[in-house]
Amino acid sequence: MIVDQVSVGAKAEHGIAPVFMILAYVASQYFSRSFSELQLWAHGTAEQRVHRRMSHRVFGHILALPMGLQLDDRTGALSQTLANGLMGYRLILMHLIHSVLPVAIQLLMMAGVLLHFGHPTFLLILVLSLFAYAVAFSIGVVRISGPGRDVSNASIAASALMTDSLLNSETIKCLDAGSYVQGRYDDALRASERKWGRFYRLKVANGLVVAAIFATSLAIAIGFAWFQLQAGRMTVGDFVLVNTYMLTVVRPLEMLGFAARDIAQGVAFIERVRRLLQEETESEIGAASERRIAGPGRLEFERVSFAYRSDREIINDLSFVLEPGKTTAIVGPSGSGKSSIVRLLLRLYEPGGGRIILDGQPISQISASELRRSIAVVPQDTVLLHDTIEFNIRLADQSSSIKDIERAAKLAHIHDTIVQFPDGYDTVVGERGTKLSGGEKQRIAIARAVVRKPRIYIFDEVTSSLDTQTESDILASLVELSNGTTTLIIAHRLAAVTHADKILVLAQGRVVEHGTHTELLRQNGTYARMWRAQRRRRDVGGLATFPAA
Numbered sequence: 001m002i003v004d005q006v007s008v009g010a011k012a013e014h015g016i017a018p019v020f021m022i023l024a025y026v027a028s029q030y031f032s033r034s035f036s037e038l039q040l041w042a043h044g045t046a047e048q049r050v051h052r053r054m055s056h057r058v059f060g061h062i063l064a065l066p067m068g069l070q071l072d073d074r075t076g077a078l079s080q081t082l083a084n085g086l087m088g089y090r091l092i093l094m095h096l097i098h099s100v101l102p103v104a105i106q107l108l109m110m111a112g113v114l115l116h117f118g119h120p121t122f123l124l125i126l127v128l129s130l131f132a133y134a135v136a137f138s139i140g141v142v143r144i145s146g147p148g149r150d151v152s153n154a155s156i157a158a159s160a161l162m163t164d165s166l167l168n169s170e171t172i173k174c175l176d177a178g179s180y181v182q183g184r185y186d187d188a189l190r191a192s193e194r195k196w197g198r199f200y201r202l203k204v205a206n207g208l209v210v211a212a213i214f215a216t217s218l219a220i221a222i223g224f225a226w227f228q229l230q231a232g233r234m235t236v237g238d239f240v241l242v243n244t245y246m247l248t249v250v251r252p253l254e255m256l257g258f259a260a261r262d263i264a265q266g267v268a269f270i271e272r273v274r275r276l277l278q279e280e281t282e283s284e285i286g287a288a289s290e291r292r293i294a295g296p297g298r299l300e301f302e303r304v305s306f307a308y309r310s311d312r313e314i315i316n317d318l319s320f321v322l323e324p325g326k327t328t329a330i331v332g333p334s335g336s337g338k339s340s341i342v343r344l345l346l347r348l349y350e351p352g353g354g355r356i357i358l359d360g361q362p363i364s365q366i367s368a369s370e371l372r373r374s375i376a377v378v379p380q381d382t383v384l385l386h387d388t389i390e391f392n393i394r395l396a397d398q399s400s401s402i403k404d405i406e407r408a409a410k411l412a413h414i415h416d417t418i419v420q421f422p423d424g425y426d427t428v429v430g431e432r433g434t435k436l437s438g439g440e441k442q443r444i445a446i447a448r449a450v451v452r453k454p455r456i457y458i459f460d461e462v463t464s465s466l467d468t469q470t471e472s473d474i475l476a477s478l479v480e481l482s483n484g485t486t487t488l489i490i491a492h493r494l495a496a497v498t499h500a501d502k503i504l505v506l507a508q509g510r511v512v513e514h515g516t517h518t519e520l521l522r523q524n525g526t527y528a529r530m531w532r533a534q535r536r537r538r539d540v541g542g543l544a545t546f547p548a549a
Contacts, residue, residue, distance in 0.1 A: 088269030095259035140206035148268030295359025296324035297486035329497035332506030380461035384433030
């Protein structure tokens with residue numbers, strides 16, 4: 001309307017003064033920019049909400065997965081899977097807010113204006129252009145879906161390799177393998193670069209087709225408008241309207257197509273996250289009850305079998321009983337299945353056959369969370385989180401007060417050492433506890449077990465990597481700690497189990513001997529041979545013995 005008034009220099013038929021139309025035009029531009037700001041606010045708010053909820057959900061789901069599934073992927077692969085998934089959701093969310101919704105509104109409004117001013121031909125050109133765009137982008141979506149998944153997988157593989165190398169940087173330095181590992185990482189990055197290159201080539205090819213459709217649509221519309229103008233069936237204002245709308249509408253159409261293509265990329269990126277979230281968590285496997293369990297701590301393995309791989313059985317038809325309040329030891333050579341017993345007992349893995357029964361109830365019917373609250377494990381290799389000593393002890397019972405933590409540290413004979421640190425219980429232990437000695441880490445693990453107030457203690461090769469004096473001190477702490485509590489000791493060094501009420505000798509996943517230390521020596525079997533061999537080594541290098549209870 002404004003263009004017509006300016007071009008003819010006369011008042012238009014609608015009778016609206018130019019000043020009001022100009023004010024309306026300025027107001028429309030203001031509201032357009034304001035709407036863009038509202039879009040940014042809506043997008044930013046929604047994106048952060050999606051990021052928080054998805055990160056929380058995926059992180060919790062990963063922690064709840066069975067141990068076997070967690071170990072199937074490297075740490076870096078899991079974190080990059082989450083990162084790619086979040087990127088995919090961001091792409092989808094961004095285009096829904098910035099492309100799909102506003103373009104749909106624009107198209108409806110433009111169609112209404114064109115019909116109102118009597119230009120159905122241009123609406124037909126618009127519809128045909130829309131159809132051509134739809135075909136081009138549909139082909140593009142199909143073509144980039146596969147490369148999109150390849151890009152996601154390649155970036156996950158590169159991230160997994162980097163994270164794994166950083167977690168084991170000390171080993172890499174000691175072996176002087178930095179260049180070799182860096183070369184492997186570069187190979188992974190090169191593979192990722194190739195995948196991205198193919199992905200972008202396909203996007204560019206699709207973009208060139210879209211540009212050709214744009215140019216063709218614009219040429220047809222402007223050519224027809226010029227013909228109508230010369231024939232006197234359109235005013236200059238009509239011509240400007242059609243030209244402006246074709247330029248304006250083509251861009252949203254392109255945005256809609258690019259949105260469809262990027263949404264396809266986003267779907268490819270979230271595919272692995274969706275598969276991960278479909279994996280059953282520990283609580284979903286079996287029919288575990290959440291009710292509290294009670295009892296003296298009697299534990300029974302009833303013909304239990306287990307294998308990490310189908311072609312190699314670790315535990316074979318294993319049966320034994322841990323009597324309440326008694327100390328039972330399991331010994332045997334490496335690979336006999338000792339540590340696998342602990343993993344089965346904690347339901348980190350499920351047995352392939354047989355049952356494990358705690359106080360008359362199969363542990364498969366007890367929730368993993370409730371079961372683990374009843375058991376405290378002091379492992380062979382104590383891994384601490386990169387946080388304070390207080391935090392690491394409190395992990396075993398998050399409701400513990402500082403007094404509970406100090407009491408546990410005193411029972412573990414580590415309190416006096418902790419208070420000598422400049423930051424005391426606020427001392428940060430470093431990645432995996434590397435700022436502490438082996439003996440200090442083991443004592444913190446013992447304090448963690450004490451805080452838990454369990455019904456069953458499990459000591460899994462707790463002194464195998466310690467010096468003789470530290471080993472003797474820690475063994476004394478363990479005897480004091482577990483007195484009168486159902487206790488299972490997993491050990492390779494027989495000197496650490498001589499006080500046990502019952503000793504089980506494991507070989508190839510079976511109990512081959514059982515009895516007290518004295519009874520097993522009298523049997524002169526596997527245990528006796530192991531004892532004599534270790535005594536010879538002790539005479540040479542020195543081995544600590546478990547103090548009498």
